[in-house]
Amino acid sequence: MMAGMRRLDPDAAYQALTARDARFDGQLFVGVTSTGVYCRPICRVRTPQRRNCRFFTTPAQAEAAGFRPCLKCRPEIAPGAGLPWSLMDASRTLAQQAAHALNVQIGSGDAATLAPLAARLGVSDRHLRRIFVDEHGVTPMQYLQTRRLLLAKQLLTDSAMPVAQVALAAGFRSLRRFNAAFVARYRMSPSRLRGATEREFPASEAADAVTIALGYRAPFDHATLLRFFAQRAIPGIETVGSLALRRTLRPGAIAREAGWIEASFDSARNRVRLRFAPTLAGASARVVAAVRRWLDLDAAPVHIDAALIDLPGAPGIRLPGSLDAFELAVRAVLGQQITVAAARTLASRLVARFGEPAVTPWTDLAHRFPAPEQLAAATLADVAGLGIVRQRAAALIALAKAWPDLEPLMAPPAAPEDFIAALCELPGIGPWTAHYIAMRALGWPDAFPPKDIAVLKAMQRRFGTANQRGADARAETWRPWRAYAVLRLWNSLETDQ
Numbered sequence: 392m393m394a395g396m397r398r399l400d401p402d403a404a405y406q407a408l409t410a411r412d413a414r415f416d417g418q419l420f421v422g423v424t425s426t427g428v429y430c431r432p433i434c435r436v437r438t439p440q441r442r443n444c445r446f447f448t449t450p451a452q453a454e455a456a457g458f459r460p461c462l463k464c465r466p467e468i469a470p471g472a473g474l475p476w477s478l479m480d481a482s483r484t485l486a487q488q489a490a491h492a493l494n495v496q497i498g499s500g501d502a503a504t505l506a507p508l509a510a511r512l513g514v515s516d517r518h519l520r521r522i523f524v525d526e527h528g529v530t531p532m533q534y535l536q537t538r539r540l541l542l543a544k545q546l547l548t549d550s551a552m553p554v555a556q557v558a559l560a561a562g563f564r565s566l567r568r569f570n571a572a573f574v575a576r577y578r579m580s581p582s583r584l585r586g587a588t589e590r591e592f593p594a595s596e597a598a599d600a601v602t603i604a605l606g607y608r609a610p611f612d613h614a615t616l617l618r619f620f621a622q623r624a625i626p627g628i629e630t631v632g633s634l635a636l637r638r639t640l641r642p643g644a645i646a647r648e649a650g651w652i653e654a655s656f657d658s659a660r661n662r663v664r665l666r667f668a669p670t671l672a673g674a675s676a677r678v679v680a681a682v683r684r685w686l687d688l689d690a691a692p693v694h695i696d697a698a699l700i701d702l703p704g705a706p707g708i709r710l711p712g713s714l715d716a717f718e719l720a721v722r723a724v725l726g727q728q729i730t731v732a733a734a735r736t737l738a739s740r741l742v743a744r745f746g747e748p749a750v751t752p753w754t755d756l757a758h759r760f761p762a763p764e765q766l767a768a769a770t771l772a773d774v775a776g777l778g779i780v781r782q783r784a785a786a787l788i789a790l791a792k793a794w795p796d797l798e799p800l801m802a803p804p805a806a807p808e809d810f811i812a813a814l815c816e817l818p819g820i821g822p823w824t825a826h827y828i829a830m831r832a833l834g835w836p837d838a839f840p841p842k843d844i845a846v847l848k849a850m851q852r853r854f855g856t857a858n859q860r861g862a863d864a865r866a867e868t869w870r871p872w873r874a875y876a877v878l879r880l881w882n883s884l885e886t887d888q
Contacts, residue, residue, distance in 0.1 A: 399419075399446050399447070399448055401444070401446050404419055404421070404432075404444075404446040405441050405444060405446075407419060407432050408421055408432045408438065408444070409438050411432065411433050411434075411435075412432060412433075413432075413433050413608060413609050413661065414608065414691075414693045415432045416431055416432060416433050416469055416470060416606065416608050416661075417431070417469035417470035417471055417472070417606070417608065417689070418448060418472065418691075419431075419432050419446065419447075419448065420432075420446070420447045420448070420449070420450060420452070420453050420466060420469075421434075421439070421444050421445070421446055421447075422444070422445040422446075422447060422453045422456060422458035423439045423443050423444060423458075424443045424444075424445065425439065425443045426439075427457070427458055427459055428458060428459050428460070428461050429447070429450070429453035429454075429458035429459070429460060429461065429466065430461040430463075430464050430466065431461070431464045431465075431466055431469050433464060434461055434463060434464035435463070435464070436461075436463060436464075445458075447528065448527075448528065449472075449527055449528065449529070449534070449537075450466050450467070450469075450537055450541060451527065451528070451529040451533055451534045451537035451538070452527070452528040452529055453466075454533075454537050454540075454576060455528070455529045455533050455537075459576070459577050459578060460541065460544065460577070462584075462587065462588050465545075465548070465604075466541070467541035467542070467544050467545045468545060468603075468604050468605055468606040468662070469606050470606050470607050470608050470683075470688055470689045470690075471494075471683065471688075471689040472487070472490075472689065482522045482525070482526070483522075483526055485512060485514065485519070485522055486522045486523050486525070486526035486527060487526070488512060489508060489512060489519060489523055489531060490523075490527060490534060492508055492511065492512075492802070493508070493531060493534055493535045493538065494538060494676075494680055495676075495677070495680060495802070496535065496562070497535070497538050497539050497542055497561065497562050497676035498539075498542070498560055498561060498562045498673070498674060498675060498676030498677060499562055499676075505519065505520060505531055505532065508531065519531065536572070536576075539561045539562045539563065540561070540572060540573060540576055540577070542560070542561045542562075542675065542676055542679070543557050543558065543560075543561035543563075543569065543573065543581065544577070544584065545603055545604075545679075546560060546561065546601070546603070546675060547581055547584055547585045547588070548584070548585070548588045549602050549603045549604055550601045550602050550603065551602075552601060552672060554566070554569075554581050554582060554585075556672060556673075557569075557581065558570075558581075559673060560672055560673055560674075560675040560676065561675075561676070562676065569581070599669070599752070600653075600666040600667060600668065600669065600752075601666070601667050601668075601669060601671065601672050601675060601678075602664065602665070602666050603665045603666075603675070603679060604662050604663070604664060604665070605662065605663040605665055605679065605682065605683060605688055606661060606662055606663075606688070607661055607662070607663065607686075607688040607689075607690075608661070608690065608691060608692060608693075609661050609692070609707065610692055610705075610706045610707030611656075611658065611661070611692070611707045611709065612704075612705045612706065612707040612708050612709065613634060613656050613658060614705075615704070615705065615708060615709075615878075615882060616686070616687075616708075616709045616711055617631055617632075617633070617634070617636065619711045619878075620636055620711060622731050622732075622735075623722070623731060623734075623735055624735070625735060625738045625739050625742060625760075626739055626755075627639075627739070627742060627746075627755070627756065627757055627758035628742060628746075628756070628758055628759070628760055629756075630753070630755055630756060634655060634656045634658070635653065635654065635655040635656065636653075636654055637651065637652065637653045637654075637751075637753065637756060638651065638652055638714065638756070639651050639749040639751060639756050639758065639759050639760075640652060640671070640714060640715065640759070641715065641718075641747070641759040641760050641761070641762050642762065643762055643763075644714060644715035644716075644717070644718070644760075645671070645674060645677050645678055645681050645714060645715075646670075646671050646673070646674035646677060646678070647674075648670040648671060648673075648674075649668075649670065649747075649749065649759060650667060650668030650670045650671040651667065651668045651749065651751040651752070651756060652665070652666070652667045652668075652671075652678070652682065652714065653665070653666040653667070654666075654682060654685075654686060663682075663686065663688065665678075665679070665682055668751075681714050682714070684712045684834045685711075685712040685713060685714050686709065686712065687709035687710045687711070687712060687834065690709055690710070692706060692707045692708070694872075695708065695836075695872045695875050696708075698868075698869055698870075698872045698875075699869060699872060699875060699876055699879055701868075702853075702869075702876060702879040702880065702883070703879065703882075703883050704878075704879040704882055704883070708875050708878055708879060710830070710831070710834060710836060710874050710875060710878065711831060711878075712831055712832070712834050713831050713832050715760060716798075716801060716828075716832040717760075717762075717763050717791075717794055718760045719828060719831055719832050720790055720794075720814075720828045720832065721738070721741070721760075721761075721766070721787055721790065721791075722734060722738050723824050723827050723828050724783060724786050724787055724790060724819065724820065724824060725737045725738055725741070725779065725783065725787075727783065727819075727824060737777065737778065737779055740777040740778065740779075741761065741774075741777060741779075742758050742759075742760060742761065743758075744773070744777055745761035745765050745766060745769060746758045746759055746760055746761050747759045747761075763791045763792075763794040763795070764791070765791075766787060766788060766790075766791035767788065767791035767792045767794075769788060769791075771784055771785055771788065774787055774788060782818075782819055783819060785818060785819065786817065786818055786819025786820060787819075789817050789818050789819070790817055790820070793813075793817055796813070797810070797813055797814070800813055801832065801833060807829045807833055807835045807838070810825075810828075810829055810833065811825040811826060811828075811829050812825075814828060814829075822840070822841050822842070823840045823841055823842055823843060826838050826839070826840035826841065827840050830874045830877070835874060836871055836872050836873075836874050836875065837870055837871040837872065837873050837874060838873065838874040838877070839863070839866055839873040839874070839876075839877060840877065841859060842859055843877065845880065845881050845884055846862065846877055846880045846881070847859065847862055848884065849880035849881070849883050849884050850862045850865060850880060852883075853880075853883070
């Protein structure tokens with residue numbers, strides 16, 4: 392029921408709909424033939440009769456069948472299917488990787504051609520189209536067009552961006568083409584939709600930032616996720632509150648421009664209110680995708696929690712990601728064999744020495760993390776002079792110089808193992824550091840950093856495992872969610888104290 396169109400059981404889907412089962416949000420959509428509208432399973436409108444329902448696993452399938460998105464439950468903000476690495480079937484994995492690549496392409500404005508994507512994935516156009524249709528129920532180009540239109544609908548509903556800017560941000564090269572595609576699919580103009588939809592946020596909030604709502608599946612352990620970020624927050628770069636976090640972004644982290652981001656949890660409605668700098672408006676698609684990975688908004692907690700039933704912790708654990716993979720890699724190297732607090736101190740010194748000033752709405756966020764080229768140009772004496780061990784300082788400079796070659800290994804079809812292998816070739820980066828970077832920068836759900844002292848200690852206490860081999864064998868039962876197991880094991884040591 393959770394995968395491709397051919398696996399959907401209509402009777403079970405209708406039961407999920409009548410129960411308003413949030414576990415299926417983002418993985419099930421219902422088209423109502425009497426209205427021509429499709430909804431999320433959590434939609435609060437009156438439940439349609441069974442004979443009027445058609446069920447789909449993606450918005451693209453529903454729109455290809457002629458249905459329009461509901462203006463109340465807003466399918467465009469539903470959580471996604473997640474990243475493809477946890478799938479075991481090769482064809483399904485390839486189809487999910489293709490969808491992930493298309494999600495990245497939404498706002499690029501690139502022509503909708505299949506050949507470059509197929510070449511990147513190492514298959515023929517025909518084969519990619521066949522397995523994509525088999526998994527997603529639509530062609531790759533239908534999928535991409537739906538994602539672009541849904542992003543546009545989201546920006547029209549939540550933000551105050553001019554329609555022409557919305558069109559460009561959603562990947563349309565001209566306003567005329569955007570208007571034509573929007574009217575053809577949704578049977579109303581973009582300006583009419585903006586007037587017909589109840590605004591998610593006050594107009595005053597949308598005036599000085601791009602504001603968007605993002606959905607997620609409950610339960611969500613906000614406290615544990617935010618505590619993780621708070622313990623590692625670099626002053627001047629990040630601030631973390633009880634239900635919100637803010638941070639600056641250097642040019643090149645997500646977009647060519649610098650900016651800032653604020654994410655606030657609305658736990659009553661299972662939503663995140665996302666606000667970001669107007670300088671990032673043109674990269675809205677990339678910002679949304681990055682934030683979903685950063686906060687792990689596409690996770691399916693019902694499956695993760697069931698796999699980790701023998702581990703302590705609250706339901707709804709999330710994998711803390713990163714909005715700047717280079718920053719995360721640097722901080723991982725800085726944190727080798729020292730405490731979290733000590734690593735944060737060294738990171739703060741690095742920012743003070745090599746970072747740039749940032750302009751944000753908040754006085755306590757006034758710095759940006761150094762770019763790779765800034766650290767690549769630094770001398771060993773400059774970096775070591777901050778109190779960083781010389782061997783580690785040399786590793787940071789080597790990492791910065793190698794970053795242009797490492798970045799392509801973070802996108803499909805590259806596997807996490809390829810990224811890890813490339814990291815391990817650099818001086819001063821071993822398997823644990825490489826796995827940790829992959830776990831958080833890629834959002835890799837099955838990462839299991841080797842020889843993690845805290846993990847081995849927690850597993851010895853709970854399961855009596857004596858060494859890494861025993862830990863690896865015991866961790867097989869947690870696949871493909873071993874990264875979440877790592878987090879629960881780390882947290883168990885904090886609660887046991």
